Amino acid sequence: MKTDLYLDMDHLLLLLLLSSGLQAEGSLNQTDFVRLVDGNSLCSGRLEVKSDQSNQSWSSVCEDDFDQQDAEVVCRELGCGAPSVLQGALYGEGEAPMWTKEFQCGGNESALLDCRSSGSDRNTCSPGRAVGLTCSEPVRLVGGDSRCAGTLELKHEGEWRPVGESVDEWTLEEADFACRELDCGSAVSVRRQESSDRSVWSISYDCVQSGSLRECAASDNSSHWLNLTCSDFVRLVDGNSLCSGRLEVKSDQSNQRWSSVCEDDFDQQDAEVVCRELGCGAPSVLQGALYGEGEAPMWTKEFQCGGDESALLDCRSSGSDRNTCSPGRAVGLTCSEPESFRLMGGDSRCAGTLELKHEGEWRPVFDDYPFWILEEADIACRELYCGSAVSMRREESSHRSVWSISYDCVQYGSLRGCAASSYSSTILLSIICSGLLLQPKISASSSMDGVSEAKQQGLLVFRGSDFTVSCSIQPQYPGGSFELRFTSSTSAHTYTQPAVNHSAHFLFPAAEPAHQGSYSCVYHVHVFSHDFSSESRQLSLIVVDPRSDQIINNPSKIIITVVVLILLVSTASYFYFKQKDVTVPPTVGSVDLQHVQSW
Incomplete structure (x- = not known):
């Protein structure tokens, strides 16, 4: 004292x-x-x-x-x-x-x-x-619903002014830096607010990434102010993007202290609330110590969210305190990126002009100088679950209002976190991703009943009978071809036909032991000056010799023999009862050949 x-x-x-x-x-x-x-x-x-x-x-x-x-x-x-x-x-x-x-x-x-x-x-x-x-930096958010939302203001050279933008424009990544300076968790949104023309402090975004806000301030005039919304109570730290990291919550509003959360006190419903509060998509990974343990103290109560709350602070929490948490159990959370970008105007969802939803509005994307390269387009394809980038080109368009995304930002963050204010441009980004084609379907039928076995894993045919293997794919592109691949323990063959009405049918006039093996369909198509292909599941075929009641080269011949005997007995019973003009019992009758042929 x-x-x-x-x-x-x-x-x-x-x-x-x-x-x-x-x-x-x-x-x-x-x-x-x-x-x-x-x-x-x-x-x-x-x-x-x-x-x-x-x-x-x-x-x-x-x-x-x-x-x-x-x-x-x-x-x-x-x-x-x-x-x-x-x-x-x-x-x-x-x-x-x-x-x-x-x-x-x-x-x-x-x-x-x-x-x-x-x-x-x-x-x-x-x-x-x-x-x-x-x-903390001499910054504040004013005019919002809380101390962690509103117009960004900075005190510099003894004067409070709103923060405007220089030629370089702010993204969520820079807004996140300001939120951390304010001890307000993570950035949820950044908007440009129209206001009267007055003196502002202009802050270049590239300076913010390497220094404090006050060190980056310069006097300027602007009618656009920055309006930020930060998460007050929750944040993700040490992650790969704004939507991933080790979960920390503010444990004491008075001293602004942050605490990690023990995995034992956190479940899927709690994760859904956190992802929603941060403006991200649904949780995709919830794993202890995924982003390190950190040095923050441990949150001592258990969250009890229903999953529909808009913020973690709205959830109930247990009354009992947790004293310990085992090492490696601090919650690491990865939320999916929100549906804020898409490829439009192409022949599928994985090809076309890149568009971004930012500040509530969909606009095409212009690649800021220096230009994007295929590696940055690859990030967009992965975030869209469209595989890898195959090509990227710049297209002339009548569009004027676009969103700018700097390629060097994309390398270190998500597309959503790198969006900046609109430019006037007629040069747009068009991307083609590898994940273009749906998987083709394979089916087979034999001359015995002509019924397609599309839902079966295999086909059993009698030797000497004809059978057909059919390949098909949902309509995406005109043309293309199907390759039927056959493999067995002793040989391999391929057969090719053009796709007609998005399908092809391969007829085999007489089944022989050499036809026994596995078949798959591969669809090939040439679009956007590139070749794409997609392969179906495998279908197995076994050939039966009806004269010897044996399956050629198959160890299960005893089972098949029993099936054939049941078929013969059932047929004899049918004619016996019919000759006596007696109703056939429901337990004795013809056997469905389809069930005999397939397994």
Whole structure:
């Protein structure tokens, strides 16, 4: 606990000089008294204070002598937002000596030098206890339904202004960076808000990816402001896209602390709610430690979602706390990408002009400079579950309003996360993916009953009888051809016919032992200057010799012999009862040849 304190003489003298307007040599402004070093931005690092005004030396501060109120003052003095992390040795120990007194700030002071400090000196500080401080960026979202939604504003050079865009335009990836700066989870949407022309802070998106928002700000005029929506209570971290990562929830609204979730306390219904809250598609993978364990503490209660809630915070949670969670059980979640893009105007869903649904509107995609290459088109094909990219070309069109997607962003994120504002362009992207063809169907019939065996796994025919193998495919493209492939233990053959009305029929006049084996249909078609093919399932054929009641080269001949005997007995019974003019019993009668022929 802090004791009654007094200002040391060095600080008191400096305050008197400042208050009287005197400028003595060696005196400093209050902002020159603190700094954060070795951090990731201007608002993070190891805290150091000017310990001696005469020799300008800096000292680290011991965590035991520094609390949340002191941190608020430091962040305010540095022009940053509220403190978000206060942890010893977060940014290393450094080599500076240790500050020997305890700060006693109320939290409302404008500078750390305004705070009282203790009169007793600290002689030692345990290793790993030098103050590491992370302040939030001086940004905010205003005008929304919560602190995590609204128009993005930035305080720069002492002035709050809305954030506009430079020539480079923001995507969900950059919006996600701002949401993290605000400690608001993940980005759900980014929109351009029409407003009156006024001064804004323009922030280039490529600068945001490598620095803090404040470091990227420049004065500009714009009538388009950025409006962001972030998930307040939930986020996915360390994933491959905005829709994947280790699940963390905000465990304490007062100190903005995030916690991992134990897999034992999370099920498919809970995952559906999280994916919906983040603006993603249905959950596709739910696996412990898929994206690492992290260092966040563990959420202590079990979620009990019905699956229809719009946010995880709407779900009930158990009253009992979980004390432990086994290693490797932190929830890793992958949500599918939402249905926000498509290929249109082609002969199938896997070919055509790439279109994107962004800000609620479908528009064609223009590839921003530098141009897309086949590798980026391949990402689009995979996200559409259309296999790999076969070709990509640029087409002239009458379209003017398009969405721009930078190819270098696609390499590191999803298409949805890389969409930016519209350009005026007549150059659109047309992509052809390999997953074009449906699977052809194979069926067979014999001359004994002429019934197709399309739903059977095989066909049994008598030696000497004819049989037909048919190949067909649902209409997609005109023309094409079918290749019938035959394989056995001793040989292999192929037969080819053109596709007529999307089918072909291969007639075999007399079944022989050499016809016994496996058959499959392969459909070939040439479209978009490329060759595509798709193969059916396999169908097995066995040849029976009726004269010897044996199946050629088949170990199951005893079973077939029994079947044939049943057939003969049933036929004899039929004629016996018919000759006596007696109704045939339902249990005795003709046997369906179809069931004898197939299995």
